[in-house]
Amino acid sequence: MAVIRLVIVDDQVPVREGLKEILSSENGLLIVGEVQHGAEIIAEVLDLKPDVVLMDTNLPEKDGIELTAELKSRAPGVGVLTLTTDTNQHHLSKIIKAGALGYILRDSDPETLVTAIRTVAHGDAYIQPCLLAKLLSEFRQFLSEEKQVVGPEQLGLTRREFEIVNHIACGDSNKEIAEQLFISEKTVKNHVSNILRKMELEDRTQVAVYAYRKGLISK
Numbered sequence: 001m002a003v004i005r006l007v008i009v010d011d012q013v014p015v016r017e018g019l020k021e022i023l024s025s026e027n028g029l030l031i032v033g034e035v036q037h038g039a040e041i042i043a044e045v046l047d048l049k050p051d052v053v054l055m056d057t058n059l060p061e062k063d064g065i066e067l068t069a070e071l072k073s074r075a076p077g078v079g080v081l082t083l084t085t086d087t088n089q090h091h092l093s094k095i096i097k098a099g100a101l102g103y104i105l106r107d108s109d110p111e112t113l114v115t116a117i118r119t120v121a122h123g124d125a126y127i128q129p130c131l132l133a134k135l136l137s138e139f140r141q142f143l144s145e146e147k148q149v150v151g152p153e154q155l156g157l158t159r160r161e162f163e164i165v166n167h168i169a170c171g172d173s174n175k176e177i178a179e180q181l182f183i184s185e186k187t188v189k190n191h192v193s194n195i196l197r198k199m200e201l202e203d204r205t206q207v208a209v210y211a212y213r214k215g216l217i218s219k
Contacts, residue, residue: 004121007048008034009041009064010056010083015106019054022110029117038062045075051121056106057084057095065098072099072202079120083108092131096209099202102126123189124173125205156198162216164191168204169211 006029010016016034023029033048035041038059045053053071057064068080082095082103095103102120104112105128112128119126157165160181167177174192178185192204201207210216 003028003030004052004117005030005032005048005050006052006054006117007032007041007045007050008054009038009059009067010034010054011036011059012056015056019113022113023117026114029114038064038067041067042071042074045071045078050078052079052081052117054117055080055082055100057082057086057091065094068095068098068100076202079123081116081120081126087131093209096205099206101203101205103131104128105131119173122173123192123204125171125208127171157195161191161195161198164188165195165207165211165216168192168195169208169216171208 006023008016008019008031010019013036016036020031020034023031032050033044035044038061041053055064055068055071059067062070064082064084068082071078071080076099079102080098080100082100083106084091084095084103085106086092087105092103101123102116102125104116104126108116108128116126116128155162163181164177167180172180174185174188178188181188195201195207196203199207199210201210
């Protein structure tokens with residue numbers, strides 16, 4: 001198993017030390033850097049090339065949501081896992097729109113933290129169950145509003161790609177999609193790359209949000 005390279009972004013020393021203590025004992029995880037001030041993060045990430053950035057959303061100067069959006073524009077291949085104390089559904093929605101691939105509560109137990117890191121490093125989204133209900137509330141609002149009907153041809157997608165969009169929006173991982181469609185996981189990853197390029201989106205989380213907003217879910 002490849003080692004997952006991590007950068008921790010938090011302005012509080014005790015929090016960074018606590019995270020390092022938890023993660024340093026985990027096999028396959030390597031902390032390659034830590035950032036105290038948001039202004040340093042872009043340069044650090046470009047230099048250290050981590051797989052996952054643990055991003056506190058409550059930072060001085062620029063908040064973690066703004067930094068996530070900036071980071072994803074400069075280094076789209078890096079997975080961002082946000083650590084939040086705010087469970088407001090609009091706040092969570094902003095995190096998704098910024099391009100974060102996962103988010104958990106800042107005081108989550110070590111098992112949840114490690115699971116979230118490994119999931120995001122694999123390219124899949126991780127939403128802590130206790131936060132998911134908050135998001136579903138906002139998605140229900142999207143679904144209750146009048147929507148413009150969008151089909152695969154309008155998005156420039158093939159029928160198979162459109163089908164995979166549906167699976168992504170329903171929270172299926174690449175492995176689960178591959179098993180359900182009887183194709184290889186590598187083929188799924190290629191389809192996801194094509195979907196992101198055609199839809200001009202940064203990651204699968206944004207695909208899910210777009211699908212809910214446009215009422216594409218048929219499952």
